[in-house]
Amino acid sequence: MLTLKNVSKTFNPGTVNEKTALDRLDLHLDKGDFVTIIGANGAGKSTLFNAIAGSFFPDTGSITLDGRNVTFQPEYKRARTIGRLFQDPMRGSAPGMTIEENLALAAGGGGWLSHISKAEKTAFRDRLALLDMGLEDRMRQPVGLLSGGQRQALTLLMATMVPPKLLLLDEHTAALDPGTAEKVLSLTQSIVREGRLTCLMITHNMSSALALGNRTLMMDSGHILLDLKGDARTGLTVDDLLRMFKENVGKALDNDRMLLS
Amino acid sequence: MSLSAIWGLAQTALELGLTCSLTVLALFLSYSMLNVCDLSTDGCFTLGATVGAVVAIAGHPYLSIPAAMGAGVLSGLVTAVLQTRMGIDSLLAGIIVNTGLYSVNIAVMGGSSLLNMNRTDTVFTALKALLADTPLAGLQDLIIPLAAVALVIAFLALFLRTRLGLAIRATGNNPDMVRSSSINPVFTTTVGLCVANAFTGLSGCLLAQGQKSVDINIGSGMVTIALASLLIGQTFLGKGSVAKRAAGVVAGSIIFRLVYTIALRLKMPAFMLKLVSSVIVIIAIAGPYFKTQLPMLRRRLAGSGKEDG
Numbered sequence: 315m316l317t318l319k320n321v322s323k324t325f326n327p328g329t330v331n332e333k334t335a336l337d338r339l340d341l342h343l344d345k346g347d348f349v350t351i352i353g354a355n356g357a358g359k360s361t362l363f364n365a366i367a368g369s370f371f372p373d374t375g376s377i378t379l380d381g382r383n384v385t386f387q388p389e390y391k392r393a394r395t396i397g398r399l400f401q402d403p404m405r406g407s408a409p410g411m412t413i414e415e416n417l418a419l420a421a422g423g424g425g426w427l428s429h430i431s432k433a434e435k436t437a438f439r440d441r442l443a444l445l446d447m448g449l450e451d452r453m454r455q456p457v458g459l460l461s462g463g464q465r466q467a468l469t470l471l472m473a474t475m476v477p478p479k480l481l482l483l484d485e486h487t488a489a490l491d492p493g494t495a496e497k498v499l500s501l502t503q504s505i506v507r508e509g510r511l512t513c514l515m516i517t518h519n520m521s522s523a524l525a526l527g528n529r530t531l532m533m534d535s536g537h538i539l540l541d542l543k544g545d546a547r548t549g550l551t552v553d554d555l556l557r558m559f560k561e562n563v564g565k566a567l568d569n570d571r572m573l574l575s
Numbered sequence: 576m577s578l579s580a581i582w583g584l585a586q587t588a589l590e591l592g593l594t595c596s597l598t599v600l601a602l603f604l605s606y607s608m609l610n611v612c613d614l615s616t617d618g619c620f621t622l623g624a625t626v627g628a629v630v631a632i633a634g635h636p637y638l639s640i641p642a643a644m645g646a647g648v649l650s651g652l653v654t655a656v657l658q659t660r661m662g663i664d665s666l667l668a669g670i671i672v673n674t675g676l677y678s679v680n681i682a683v684m685g686g687s688s689l690l691n692m693n694r695t696d697t698v699f700t701a702l703k704a705l706l707a708d709t710p711l712a713g714l715q716d717l718i719i720p721l722a723a724v725a726l727v728i729a730f731l732a733l734f735l736r737t738r739l740g741l742a743i744r745a746t747g748n749n750p751d752m753v754r755s756s757s758i759n760p761v762f763t764t765t766v767g768l769c770v771a772n773a774f775t776g777l778s779g780c781l782l783a784q785g786q787k788s789v790d791i792n793i794g795s796g797m798v799t800i801a802l803a804s805l806l807i808g809q810t811f812l813g814k815g816s817v818a819k820r821a822a823g824v825v826a827g828s829i830i831f832r833l834v835y836t837i838a839l840r841l842k843m844p845a846f847m848l849k850l851v852s853s854v855i856v857i858i859a860i861a862g863p864y865f866k867t868q869l870p871m872l873r874r875r876l877a878g879s880g881k882e883d884g
Binding site: 367369389400407410411415429430 | 737
């Protein structure tokens with residue numbers, strides 16, 4: 315499904331700020347995998363997502379998505395097969411446009427000069443009703459009026475409107491209040507399950523990293539440190555994870571947010 | 576002052592306001608929707624005027640309209656390519672194109688900086704002949720820009736609701752979102768600037784044919800005048816559907832010209848036009864900014880904050 319081979323990325327090479335964010339990283343995902351990723355700040359988690367999504371081109375290595383080599387494919391072309399959510403709920407939708415217009419953009423389809431059809435509007439309504447936030451009755455309101463949680467839920471809907479081959483979730487519930495975060499997370503689960511999507515999720519919450527999905531990666535300094543799946547993963551606790559991190563890196567995990575949650 | 580004199584003045588303001596509102600609608604697309612401040616507007620306006628005039632003088636009054644719009648599209652395309660494909664900052668790209676167009680415009684006019692169309696057949700003379708014995712006789716200078724504005728608003732209302740139009744609006748509204756979506760911002764920016772500059776070219780063409788002459792300075796300061804009109808329009812009708820907002824900026828352009836006409840009657844010298852438009856733009860943009868600064872300013876003036884450390 316997704317294969318990264320020997321992918322490296324160094325920022326500001328040859329300067330004092332040189333930073334190797336990805337270091338000869340290999341990763342293979344099977345279709346339907348739901349992989350959670352944890353790691354300290356600066357471990358390269360988001361850089362990994364940027365590499366997969368095509369925000370930059372890697373210095374070395376290759377990226378294959380669904381049998382096609384996408385290493386040098388521009389971001390907007392890859393975006394047709396990759397859905398992506400960021401931590402910032404404001405990032406995924408256009409505030410000055412209505413809910414309906416945002417969904418129409420996400421749905422794609424039709425020609426460049428086509429308008430939103432009645433059938434589409436009904437489909438949007440039905441999808442919005444799944445969120446259970448009353449948004450289906452506010453389709454003609456600008457998205458800027460929604461709360462952060464509502465916007466993130468809408469973004470999730472937009473990212474999965476056309477089922478993507480790969481869904482990238484970059485701490486997408488971290489900026490939401492606990493109640494909303496839980497709701498968006500359970501929505502994520504049901505959407506991923508129903509669409510049988512392949513999904514990578516960065517989280518700072520270690521217990522949900524173990525509870526969700528079928529595989530957990532732990533990253534540090536541009537490497538994948540631990541790759542837990544199957545029997546090795548079942549029954550693991552947060553304490554086990556912390557201990558394994560310390561054993562592998564030789565220092566304690568320094569992500570306060572991660573420890574506190 | 577007689578009523579007919581007042582109507583005469585109002586009519587002139589209306590004609591000018593409507594003709595120039597086509598440029599305002601162009602900025603509505605590029606500045607309000609695409610969030611690109613297109614500083615090639617002055618040069619493109621003049622380009623539309625010169626190309627339209629040359630084609631009309633060559634004996635093709637109807638062809639002059641699409642020719643002027645086509646020239647506008649080309650100018651927009653160059654501006655877009657500079658900023659999307661060559662790494663040139665969008666403001667700088669506009670200024671560069673604007674400067675280059677000065678030479679192009681003189682070249683279009685055959686090396687002269689002034690063309691006269693007193694005896695040229697234009698769309699205005701054609702309609703004048705058509706309306707000669709009807710109740711609308713003599714209103715061609717009003718009807719043509721009015722029709723053009725109506726068509727452009729109708730086009731924008733339809734176009735901005737298409738998928739391409741939505742993509743253009745999203746490009747201006749949330750570049751972050753567009754960058755990680757399947758919309759190619761290079762494409763949307765290019766289309767947006769080409770369409771906007773077609774309107775600017777049309778605006779220049781109609782102004783030149785309406786006043787039966789074109790000189791190299793016909794477009795100078797047009798971007799500021801249009802921006803002033805746009806911002807006036809947005810304070811009245813800044814929300815709602817695209818068609819409503821577009822109509823609002825046209826109203827802004829007419830209000831701007833009416834106020835300017837009144838100011839002229841009150842003995843303001845004509846050369847003040849550009850200073851007035853500059854001040855309006857400053858007030859319209861700085862006003863909301865100062866409004867956000869006001870609470871902090873109040874606190875500082877009241878002397879509080881000191882005890883808070």
